[in-house]
Amino acid sequence: xxxxxxxxxxxxxxxxxxxxxxxxxxxxxxxxxxxxxxxxxxxxxxxxxxxxxxxxxxxxxxxxxxxxxxxxxxxxxxxxxxxxxxxxxxxxxxxxxxxxxxxxxxxxxxxxxxxxxxxxxxxxxxxxxxxxxxxxxxxxxxxxxxxxxxxxxxxxxxxxxxxxxxxxxxxxxxxxxxxxxxxxxxxxxxxxxxxxxxxxxxxxxxxxxxxxxxxxxxxxxxxxxxxxxxxxxxxxxxxxxxxxxxxxxxxxxxxxxxxxxxxxxxxxxxxxxxxxxxxxxxxxxxxxxxxxxxxxxxxxxxxxxxxxxxxxxxxxxxxxxxxxxxxxxxxx
Numbered sequence: 001x002x003x004x005x006x007x008x009x010x011x012x013x014x015x016x017x018x019x020x021x022x023x024x025x026x027x028x029x030x031x032x033x034x035x036x037x038x039x040x041x042x043x044x045x046x047x048x049x050x051x052x053x054x055x056x057x058x059x060x061x062x063x064x065x066x067x068x069x070x071x072x073x074x075x076x077x078x079x080x081x082x083x084x085x086x087x088x089x090x091x092x093x094x095x096x097x098x099x100x101x102x103x104x105x106x107x108x109x110x111x112x113x114x115x116x117x118x119x120x121x122x123x124x125x126x127x128x129x130x131x132x133x134x135x136x137x138x139x140x141x142x143x144x145x146x147x148x149x150x151x152x153x154x155x156x157x158x159x160x161x162x163x164x165x166x167x168x169x170x171x172x173x174x175x176x177x178x179x180x181x182x183x184x185x186x187x188x189x190x191x192x193x194x195x196x197x198x199x200x201x202x203x204x205x206x207x208x209x210x211x212x213x214x215x216x217x218x219x220x221x222x223x224x225x226x227x228x229x230x231x232x233x234x235x236x237x238x239x240x241x242x243x244x245x246x247x248x249x250x251x252x253x254x255x256x257x258x259x260x261x262x263x264x265x266x267x268x269x270x271x272x273x274x275x276x277x278x279x280x281x282x283x284x285x286x287x288x289x290x291x292x293x294x295x296x297x298x299x300x301x302x303x304x305x306x307x308x309x310x311x312x313x314x315x316x317x318x319x320x321x322x323x324x325x326x327x328x329x330x331x332x
Contacts, residue, residue, distance in 0.1 A: 021051070021226045021277050027217045028076050035072040035210040036065055037203065038196035045187050045295050046073060046161075048274045051226045054184025054267060055140050055160040057125075057175075057299065062165055064189045070121045070161040071211065077223060078216040079118035080155065086128035092135035096145040097152070110147060115139050118155050118220060122162040126172045133179055136160065140182040157223045177258060177302065184267045186299035226277075233273035234283040238328035242289055243269045249321045250301060255312050258302035268296045286327045293318055 025047050032043050046069065049056045058066045074081035084095065097113035114120065115136070125133065139145055143154045162183070164175070180186075192200060203210050243265055251259030260268075272288035279288070294315060301314040 021229055022280055024218055024222060024226060025051070025278055028073075031076040031214060031217045032069070032072045034214060036069055037200045038192050039065075039069075039189055042069070042187055042189055044278070045185060048271055048278065048292075049185050050157070050159055050223065051230055051277075052184060052267075052270045052274050053157070053159070053227050054270070055182060056162070057180070057183040057186040058161065058163045058189065059166050059186055059299075060188045060190065064191060066163040066189060067121065067123055068211065069189065070119075070163065072214060073161070074119045074121070075211065075214040076217055077119070077220060078218070079157070079220040079223075081119045081121070082114045082117040083121040083123055084114045085123050086125050086132070088127065088129060090128045090132050092132050093147075095132060095135040096139070097147050099148045099150075108148075110150065110152065112152075113145065115145060115160075116152070116154060118157055118159075120158075120160050122160055124164060125162040126164040126175060128173065130173055130176065133173065133175060137179065137182065157220055157227060177300075180299050181261050181263055183299065184271065185295040187295055230270065230274050230277055232282070233276050235269060235273065236283070236328075239272070239284045239286070239289065240269065242286060242325070242328050243272070245325050246289070246293060246321060247297070249325065250297065250318070253317055253321070255304060255307035255317050256301050256314075257304045258300075260297045260300045264297055264300045268292055271296050286329065290322060290327075293322055 025044075028047055029040070029043050033040070036043060046056055050073070058069060060066055071081075071083075084090065093113065095113050095115055097111050097116065099108045099110050101107070102109050122136070139154065140160055143156075143158055145152050145154065165172075247260045247262075247265040247268065249259075250256060253259065268289065269284070271292040272284045275288040275291055276282070276284045297318060298314045301317065303312065303314060303317075307317075
C-alpha cells in the first residue's frame with residue numbers, strides 16, 4: 001500500500017494541451033496505448049470517467065490487463081497513486097486510516113489510510129469482507145473519510161479504480177447494490193484479437209516492459225481543469241428528458257428487480273457531457289447519451305430470478321428500452 005508519486009513530465013508540452021481537452025485526452029490515450037494494445041474504446045471510457053470525477057469497476061477474467069490498465073493511467077498523470085491488494089484480512093482502518101496516541105506528546109494523531117491518494121487501485125475488491133468494502137462508501141460518494149468523528153478531505157483529482165474477477169466465486173464477497181451504484185461505470189476489457197495478441201507478445205517479451213517506460217504526460221491540475229469544463233457543456237431540456245425517460249423505464253421493466261437510481265441518471269448525463277466535450281462540442285447530442293447507457297447503467301440493474309433463468313441479460317433489457325424510446329429530434 002505504499003504511495004507512489006510518478007515523476008516529472010514535460011510542463012511546456014502539458015501547457016499546450018491543458019486548454020484543449022481533446023488534445024490532452026489524446027495525449028493520455030497514446031501514452032496508455034503503449035501498455036494496453038487494441039483497447040481504444042476501453043481506454044476512452046476510462047478517461048471519460050476520470051474527467052467526470054467518476055469511479056470505475058473493471059470486471060473481467062484473469063490475465064486480460066485489468067491491473068495494467070489502471071496502473072498505466074496512474075503512470076500517465078503526475079499524481080499520487082496507491083494500490084490496495086484486497087484480501088480477507090484487510091481491515092477498514094487499512095483503507096480509511098486510524099487515530100493513535102503519540103507516546104511522546106500524549107496527543108492523538110491521524111494515520112492516513114490507503115485511500116488518501118489521488119488515484120487508488122482497489123485490486124480484487126470482491127476478495128475482502130463486506131465490512132471493509134463498506135469503508136469505501138463515503139470515500140467514493142463524498143471524497144472524504146471520517147475517522148473517530150473527524151472528517152478528512154481527499155486530494156483532487158480523486159478516482160477509485162477497482163478490479164474484480166466475475167467467474168471466480170470461492171473466497172469472494174459480491175459487491176452490494178449500494179457499492180455498485182457508486183461506480184460511475186463498469187467496463188470490460190475482453191480478449192485481444194490474434195493480431196493484437198501478437199503485438200502484445202512482441203511488446204512484453206522484449207528487454208523491458210512497456211510499463212517501465214511510461215512517464216506522466218499531464219499534471220493533476222490539468223485533469224481538474226478538464227473536470228471543471230465538463231459541467232459547462234450545455235444540456236437541453238430534450239436531452240435531460242431523454243435521460244430521465246431511459247432511467248425511469250428501467251424501474252418499470254418486469255425483467256428487472258431493481259432499476260437505475262437517480263445517481264445513475266446524473267452519471268449518465270455527466271458521461272454524455274464528457275463524451276460531447278471530447279467530440280469537440282459544447283452541447284450534448286442523443287448519440288452521446290446512447291453511447292454511455294451501457295457502461296453507466298448496466299451494472300446498476302438487478303435481474304429477477306425468472307429473467308436469469310431465461311438467460312436474459314441487463315444489456316438486452318437496456319437495448320430494448322433505448323430502442324423503444326423516441327430519440328429527441330425525431331431520429332430513430
